[in-house]
Amino acid sequence: MPLNAGESGYGSAPGGGLAGAAGASETAPLLMPEPDPDQEPGPGHQWKPMSREALEAAAGGPGWRRVRCYLVALFWLAWLTMLAVAVAIVVVSPRPVGTSLKWWQRTLYYRLEPDLSPGAQAQGPGGVDGVCERLPHLRSLGIGALILEGVFIKRTSFSNLTVATKNLETLAQIQRLLIESKKADLKVMLDFCNAEPFALQDVAGAPDRQSNHSGKVQPALRFWLEQGVAGFVICDTDASYSGETLLEWRGVLEEFSLQGEERIVVVKQTRDVLHPPEGSGRSNFTLVDVVMKSILPFSDERLSAQEVANAIETQLQTQEEDVWPSWTVGGEAPHHLKKLLLVLMMTLPGSPAFEHNVENGPTQSKPLAGGLTHGETNETADANGRKAKTKSSAAALFTTLSHSKTREEALLYGSFTLLPFNTSSNFSSSSNSSSAPILAFLRSWGCVEFLVLLNAGPEPHRLDPAWAPSLPERGVFVASTGMNHLGPTSLHTLSLQPNEAIAIKLFKAGNYS
Template identity: 45%
Template sequence: MQKMTLKVDGDPAHGSVSVQVGRYPDLNYSNSETAPLLVPECHHDHRFHRHQQQAHWRPLNREELEIIAGGPRWRKLRSRLLLCFWFCWLLMLGTAVAIIIQTPKAVTPDLRWWQKDVFYHLHPGLLMDVQTNETSHISRVSARLPYLKSLGVSALILQGMFGPDSSSANLTEIDHSLGTLPQFTQLITQSRNAGVRVILDLCELDLFDQELGNVTDVWSSMTKNIQYTLRFWLVQGVSGFGICDTDPAFSKKTLMEWNMLLQEFSSHDDERILMVRQLGNIPSDNVFNISVNGSLVELFTKPLIPDPHHPLSPAEVAEAMEASLQTQQRDWPSWTVGGGVPRELHRAILVLIMTLPGTPIIKYGEEFNLVQQVTQLNQPPALFHSLSQSRAHEEALHFGTFTLLTFNASLPSSGLNSTSTPPIAFLRSWGCVHFLVLIHLGSKPHSLDPGWAPSLPEGGVFVTSTGLDRFGPVTLRSIKMQPHEAIVIKLFESDITT
């Protein structure tokens, strides 16, 4: 390394200063007098230390972080953020509780047994059963109890148990052509053990002999005989009685006497009831003076199709059905099919009866399929079994609200013309569950117009149909109904405006 000697005028005692030029090649000092006494290393050392600090950067440890975060500013900020969080959380909780409280609750009604059960109307003398060796008709009914339970039937109305010449004096004996009294009492016991209640139909019996006139003593004697008869059958285990609105016994005074007797044998778990069946096309005048579903009569049964005394066309059946559905029901209704219905419409009418609000009463034979053979009469019909199971498990089909839907006749259409039979549609709703029932009684296929019901959701799932051939999801805008077909659809959407 080359050394440079600096000579400075002054005291020679100071000597000379040597500078190592090789260490700083950038500095070119040709004149020794101009060479600085101090070398400029400060700028280089500052950059060096900065790079050294960056190379050794590390995050704050826990102790250092606690020291910094423990300051008053951070504590104040954290307190405010925590307070804001809890305020927002409590606000959302209060809003949710308010919505739940203000939302109307679908309270399940406390139904009585005659509002829950499916009734089966049977004349033992007409019973066909080829798979039993029983000789009496009463015993054949006993043998069919498992079949009735498989259908979902819980109440059996027996008609024709008394002879044509029966009177109030001999109603404790049944028609001997049907069986014996011990066989009948055994039937009542077996029915109760199987969970099926027995109701005696006294309709069209001349309980008050009209030929004897209105002599007070005679009427008093007949009233006592009837009271004795009713008490006798109640002791045997009968769950109630049925009469017609055209019977002489159908009066407010008589029903009050009968009701007092029924209340004597009734309990909370075993209520005895009184039924009234409408025979005419319109209710008799006495019906409007009777408290139905109240203190006197539990069920008033109406025919869905009034008996016209002649066969009806599908259009006439549809018109009669729509008229019945449009009639506002004040009390818990009870329905039978009625008369004059063409055989090809029986399955569609069965779907209607089982999905209407109220208690369905099915007559013997109405549950059978058109193709069902006599050897299959002990097998539960698939359609009836499907309907009874759906009604038992779905609250909307059991006691939900009823909304009749109308088709917009102004829509171009979908296969519907002035001579065809329009479909019938209604909703059964309970809470957020909705069922759509479509019934087409016409003889030609009918495609629903895409805009026939804009308030309904577009999708649903098939529950059952008369052909038992519809399954899985469905789009309401693309349904094509077959002739004499009825369909039950469970809708997907919960928010429906009707």
């Protein structure tokens, strides 16, 4: 009888490969056979690590390894090349380079004619005492230099000079003004325009009037430079405006400039065209530092609004780059265009020079009293109130423009672009009557642009939405003649009122400053 006969036969043992497993049998093999290499492994098969030769064979051989190394090296080389190209583009691409401006290029000039008469006149508002009291206020408004005019002009045919060594009191007044100006951080320049040579010589204490012109003037230059004068102003019609004289002046000025701040020469242009100094043999103006120009032509009568607009347009179209200009108003303009000219002077390339008698200019206004004074009517009080409000608005306009002028690169040394948007197709008027043209120009630096719009006519104008497609659409108001525009604005909705000037700071898309 076989040992495994029957389910419960005697001597039966469990099968299935494990002791005690159901259905096990003693006929199960005790050793697993070797797997067939051609047969796929089963679920419980353990993979063995491949040898190097097997790996290279599976990867396609040693050649593929070199190809992969070449591809990786090519990737990094291409990445480094693109990085180098990007850096090179940033380096060589045109970008604004900061210009190091000198003090006479950054400053605002104030032309002043003090009353140097001896006696009680010095106590008045135009005397030295009154001028000294106003110096801190002028400095707070942004004024950086004073130009003393009328000091060396011959007053009468009898050579009654304003300044002479015989008049020690007058000389002491000027020296006091120099000291007080230095305390207020204001530089002082002397106006030598139309001055007699012996007037300068008298101040310097050189009694020999028979020597040449340079011999008369050089002692005076040294005398005033030792007193702390920052420079001198001459006219283009003076005998001093010659190559030989200016070369000698430059030597004296450079000698004193080495001891401190630079001393300069300013030429006041009185002709329509400024010619180079006679005998200089040069086509440029390197012998002078600043050329003082007038925006309006000199006239015995008050100019009309149309004449003012034409003069402004002529100046905007004839910008020169070889000289540093200093702008003055020049001719007599209508009162309602005073603020428009102020905005123009502050936004043109160069340094503005304000006259001492400019209306609504940098003067200190006193507040009104609380009640009516003796003999004052309500109409007089209202007139005084309007006058005080006008002065306050003018002071706010001047302060805003002066602060913008000193801190905005676009207004300091930015490029100038006259915009040809003064035709009727770009501006719509409420009247068909002829009026002064609308003038516009840009001062650009980097991503910032200042747009200046001038309406010298009597009619309001609204800008055409498609008037300047290349300009940014939005900007922010910087200043206006009425100081009644604040905050952001859109050029598509901008409107110019009669006799109004507006300065707007534009930003290119994605850039803020």
